[in-house]
Amino acid sequence: MKKFSSVVIVCISLVYSSEIPDNINKILNDNSCMSCHNITTPYKAPPFAKIARRNLKWYGDNAQERIIDSIKNGSIGKYPPFGNTTMPSFPYLNKQQLDNLSKWILSLKSYGYNKRGNCYRGRGGYNYEH
Numbered sequence: 001m002k003k004f005s006s007v008v009i010v011c012i013s014l015v016y017s018s019e020i021p022d023n024i025n026k027i028l029n030d031n032s033c034m035s036c037h038n039i040t041t042p043y044k045a046p047p048f049a050k051i052a053r054r055n056l057k058w059y060g061d062n063a064q065e066r067i068i069d070s071i072k073n074g075s076i077g078k079y080p081p082f083g084n085t086t087m088p089s090f091p092y093l094n095k096q097q098l099d100n101l102s103k104w105i106l107s108l109k110s111y112g113y114n115k116r117g118n119c120y121r122g123r124g125g126y127n128y129e130h
């Protein structure tokens with residue numbers, strides 16, 4: 001049987017930050033979320049699209065609650081490839097901010113993937129510059 005060779009595919013998003021709602025963009029900027037995260041590409045932390053998929057897959061209806069909990073209290077060890085970085089806690093974000101952030105993250109669940117679930121390939125832009 002022919003083995004699949006492992007190929008590293010970098011998912012490059014077609015999303016531009018202009019599509020991020022202003023209120024979300026402000027929270028992301030004020031708290032430097034994007035110094036670690038990206039939307040579809042792994043950086044120092046798992047990409048938000050991946051976070052959405054993982055939480056929906058594992059926790060279904062409780063996904064939003066889990067995401068809020070991780071933002072409020074921080075997180076470590078759930079995404080082994082990022083073991084060297086700890087997600088800091090953001091205990092001062094208010095309920096509304098947490099609600100908006102978590103809904104937005106969940107809305108990214110299919111970003112970076114086409115309808116068959118494969119990564120988009122090619123050059124694209126997600127214009128948070130790291």
Ligand code: HEC
Nearest residue numbers: 031032033036045051070075076077078079082085086087
């Ligand atoms: C210093 C880097 C850093 C910053 C800044 C940061 N994160 Fe993270 N984040 C991480 C890492 C690393 C993980 C993976 C943690 C793990 O493996 O459990 C993570 C995980 C997460 C998760 C997923 C947790 C889960 O339970 O699935 C969410 C949601 C998240 N971050 C949101 C945010 C938001 C929103 C901000 C800004 C308010 C932010 N992060 C800022 C590093 C960071």
